[in-house]
Structure formats: structure tokens, C-alpha cells
Amino acid sequence: MRGFADTDMVIGQLDYQLTLVAFLLCNTVLVGRIFNQIEKLDVPVLMWRLFIIGMIGVAIIMVITLVHPLLDAMALAPQIRGVFFSLGLYVLLLFFLSTTFIFRRFIFYPRTRRKLIAWRIFLAFLALSLVFQVYSLGYVTIGAYLPFVGVVFFLSTNVRWSAYLNFNQKLRVLGLFGLLVLVVATYLIAANRLPDQMEVLRPPGYAIIFINYLIIFTISYMVFSILVLFFNLPTTSIFERESIEIASFHKINQAIQSNLDFTEIINTLLDASVMASSARAGWIELLSEQQSGPEVKIYKRTNLKEIEEIKQGHPLTLQVIENQKPLLIRNLARQRDYRGYEGRYRCLLVVPILSNSQAYGAIFVVNELASSFEDVTTDTLTTYAEQAGMALENAQLIKASIEMERYQEQLKIAKEVQDQLLPRRLPLTRDIEFIAMSENAQEVGGDYFDVVEPREGLYRVAIGDVSGKGTTAAFYMAEIKGIFHALARLELSPQDFITTANKALSECIQEGFFITFTYLQVDTHKRTVEWIRAGHCPAYLYRAETGQIEMLREGTLGLGIVRNDSFANFVQRTERMEYQAGDFLVLYTDGITEARNEEMEEYGYDRLSKVICTHAKLSAAEIAARIVGSVKDFTHSDLQDDYTILIIRFK
């Protein structure tokens, strides 16, 4: 090689070529290892790094070209020139090795077997160039470059990474490639002005083959990349839009599957719609639960005042829901119905949000440019709206299901509480026995029974039934318990008890509700029963001595029907009777007598009295069980209403 006479002197006796090859090899391995560690392909960042390295390299080369006449003039020692030479060579090598290995990262996106083979051939050429260097084979003919150029050409066509860049990124990377071209061109120009002692750094004529190879590869890959990026730019926005549409669709699908609430779904829908349609602004109107018309639930880049100005009172949501298809107004200013509109928007697209079973509202998107929404935008937003409709329906079903579950849980608690309201044990003495059976048609009910013993041998007994069923009845049943327990401990006559209870209940129960009630006072010392029936089912008295059954029909109005002082006028005198051992009273609620079979026939009083008479010799508990069994046999099913049976057997 020419021009190394001075350099040979610098390195003394060492084999110059071997040192050079070792230097090239070590740096190649080092740079290769550094750039192999890049895991994430961030093209703009990597390009920027290359540019920085290139700029530093060019700056050093330029400094060398500028200062070498000065060095010559100063007649500095060859060692100083050697330092400059080494520095120039190192920077040059570092730059082109960096481009080679960063471009390798680009080529292997994605990695394939063919690319790997081509890359290995490329490396083999580089290795071969080093062998040439060792044996000082001098300059190779242009023919020796042709196979290498073929491999480089194949590698340079692998620019698939460019497809994954968005428009802005492509523009940025294109600019960086442009800067890189400038760096390489500047280097090539500057290198030609290098002193003769450094002509080995002058590509392509005198440079080391190894470096020539790297330069060829760098320029080739840059040219291909620039061409591909440049010609892909116009179509990038379409791909980007498609990509956004797919991403938005995916987001809405996720919203369906992840059971989000209404707010989250419409947020996702509006974001996706505005983005996919490239709209300037948008909003979503939903039909209100109170059926008072659609309401703006969410808006983006606009406000309620502007929305009202755009709509000008037109019921667009209802219109698109009724027509079940989108409405596209290409130019609001030219629309007859919108002549008064002087706002900035021209193009309006309204898409209904529907599910299979329900209409939810509509998406609105607007743009300042007339006719800026195409049919494809309408189709995209319709698809989004359909998906969102499904998501809203799912959310609604899940909400209903959660509410139902919560309601069931609350009913369970209510049942437990109500069970506590009924007496767990009833008195059983040598004089008297109380037995009760009670069941609610639903979790909670309105039947009530209770016994208190204010003093020894005196029992005050209540049985009642709140009109209706379920939770309301259960609440009123709790009211009765409170009233009964408060009044039963006072020395009130049965008339006063009923009148006071009616007054108390009238103040706390809802209009239309009433309570049937029977109040008894049993004195086991006097062996008497006093009672008053306030609209409740008439009790049965069985006389053991005669085997006869008697219905105690006398009674007055149910509680809560007349809610003023005139109620007292309806309260009749207290009924009174004496009992004998073996006699018993059967009190019950209308769930027994009004139970109906498949033919809608009622169980009735006659069947009840017959069952009582038939089983009168059995224990009180057995009589109650036989009555319930008889009613169930009659209805062939479980009872549809709350029922209670309370039997008082006298001994």
C-alpha cells in the first residue's frame, strides 16, 4: 500500500498489517456486541445516535484537514501525525461500524433464515477483506466488489420496519436519513482533502477494503430506506387511520368483555369515534331513564352551548333512533333547516346507538370542513355504535343482576330480622297450651302473631295480617309488634286496645294499606276469654263437651281503614266467653281460607271447620299440621299467600 512509509516508522518493528487487522477486528466485535444488546427497535432514536456519531467523526476529519498544513509547517514529529491518523481511522471505523450494526438491527425486523444467511455472507466478505489486508493483496479490481454488492443489495431491500412507523415518525426518520447522507457526503469530500500520509482514509480509491465494504453497505441501505420511506409517505395516513380504527374497535370490544359501567363505555365510544372520524369535536346523547328526552352525557372539544347552537332544537337523536340509520349533513350552512346556524362547523354526522332490544342514544361528530365525513366514516362509527350498544346492554344486565343479588341479600337479612319478631316459644302450662305454625309466601310477609303474659294466668294474644305481601307488609308487621307490645302491658279493655292501636297505625301506614287483627285476653284463673275481631278472619271455637264448632263472627272494621276518631263508632263491644277443659280456639290468617286450587276454587271456611272437627281429639300441634296438610292437598302446591295458624288449647 502506498503512503504508509511514515506510519511504518511510527509503529517501529511491529507488523503493521497484522496490527491494523487486529484493530479492525476488535472494534468490529466490540461495536457489534454493543448494538446487539439493543432490544427495542426505536428507529428515530437509533438514527439520531448515528447522526451524532457521524457528526463527531466528520468534525474530527475536518479538523485534521484544516490543521495538517500547520503540522507540516511546524515540522512535528511523525508520532504526532500518527496520532492524528489513528484518531481519524478510529472515528471513521466507529461511525461505519455503528451504521452497519444498527442497520443490521433494522434488517432483522423481523428475523428470518434467509436474512440470517445473507448477513453471514456479508460478514464473510468483511472477514475476507481482512485476510486481503494481512497479505497486503493491494487493491482488488471492481469485479471483486460485485458479489459483495449483490449481498448488500439483498440486505438493503429489508426495510419492513418502515411500515410500522406513523406519518410523523416516517417524516422524522426521513429527515435523519437525509442528515446522515449529508454526514457521509461531507466525510467523503473532507477525506479527499486529507494529507497524502492519510490517503488510506480516502474512500473509495485508497481506503482499506474493509472500510470500503462498510461504506458501500451504509450508502446502499440509506438509499433504499430513503426511497421506501419517501414513497410510503402518502399511504401512511390511510394505514394509520385503519390502525386507529382497529385499535378503537379493540378498545370497545374490551369494554364489552370487561363489563364496564355506562360512563366508561360512552367515554371509550366518544374517544374512538372522534379519533376514527378525525372529527374536530363530538358528543354523545343518551335517552334518560325518566323518558324526558335525550340528554348530552359527554362531550369532547365542544361545550353545551355550542351543541345547542349546532342542533338548533332538532330532535336528531330521536330521529336517528326512529330511522335506525345514521344521518350525515354534509354542509350545515346549506341545509334548509339550519339556515340560522352561523357556527364554525359545517359537517355533522349522527349515528344511533342501538342494541338488539333497546335504543340508548346517539353519537355526534362535527367538522369545520364541509363534506369531510365520508361513507366509510359513517360505516366505521355505525360499527362502533353497534358494539357500544351491546356493551351498554351488557352493563345494564350486569347492573340489574347485581341489584337483584343485593335485593335478595337484603331480603335474606329482612327474613332473619322478621323471624326474630315472631315469638320463638309460646307459653305452655298446666292450664293452657299455645301452638303456632306460620310461613311466608315470599322471604318476608305480613302475618303476625304473639302472646304476652303481663301477669301470671293472664295472656294477651294477637293475630294479624297486613294487606299485601312482601317487604311493605313486613315493615307494617314490625309496626304492629311494637304497638301490641306497648299496649298489651297496659290495663286496656279490648275496645280501647283496638281504638288506640288503630290510631297509632293510622299515623304510620301508607294510604290503601290496612291490617286485620284479632285481640284476645285469656284469664286462666277465671277461665274466660275476651276478644275483639278487627276485620280479621273469624276464629273457630271447638267445644269438647259437645263436639261442636262455633265461628266467632262478631267483629269490627280492620285497622287503618278509618283513620279518624269516627273509628270508635265502629268498634263493638268486647265479646266474652267461658271455656271448659278440652275446648280450643283456632285462629288463622286468610292464607288458609283463601288458598285456591287449579280450578281457582277457594279452600273456604267449610273445609277448615271440617278438618278441625275431624282432628279435634289430636294435640294442638297435630291439629295445626293437619290443617296445613289439608290445605296443601287441596291446592296441590305450596301456599301462594302468607299463612298463620294459632291454636289455644284450654286444659
Next chain:
Amino acid sequence: MNIDEQTFDSHVQLTPHGELDANSSIHLIESIRRWIAKDHVNFHVDMGQVTYIASAGLGVFVSNLDQLQKKNGKFVLTHLAPNVLEPFVVLGLDKLPNLVLSTDEDGSPDQYFVAV
């Protein structure tokens, strides 16, 4: 529930059909309240087509009795089947002056109302 409605000089005649239970009684309540809102206070309810009445059905009449009494109005229920009459009697509603219960199929309800 289907309810036939007819107005006369002295009263409004309502003829409910079917069963008066918790669900169907809502329709009868709404019908009565609509007429009360129009200042009608006398009602002839022909119960001939009612086959069953639950406590909620009784509540239809109970809930409006107080209001009608204040306006000197009344309910006259006619053609009550025995099984429909029975709950009224058990509850003591037969004792109320402004709720007339009749099983008479021939008697005219006009006798209970003063023409307006």
C-alpha cells in the same frame, strides 16, 4: 284488567273484569283516581264480572273511602258474588256508610245516588 267505564248524571259506572289482585287492582285504582280528579265522587262499581278479590283489591276501595267521604261521595258495589262479598264483610267494610255492598242483581244503583 279490562274496565268498562260509563258516566251518568249522578255517578260513574265502572265494570271491572276478572280478578282483583295485587297486579290488576292498580288499573282500578288509576281509573277511580282519574274520575275523582275530574270531580266525580259517586261510583257504581259493577262487580258482576269480578271472580276473585284479594286484600289488595279491597285496598282499592279502602284507599279512596276517606277522600270520598269528605266530598260526600260513595261507592256502590253491586252484583257481588258470595266469594267476593265475603272478604268485604269479614273486613267490616259492610259497616261503612259510604260503601254500599249489594248482591241484588235487579236493583238499580240510582237509588243510592243523588243526581248532580
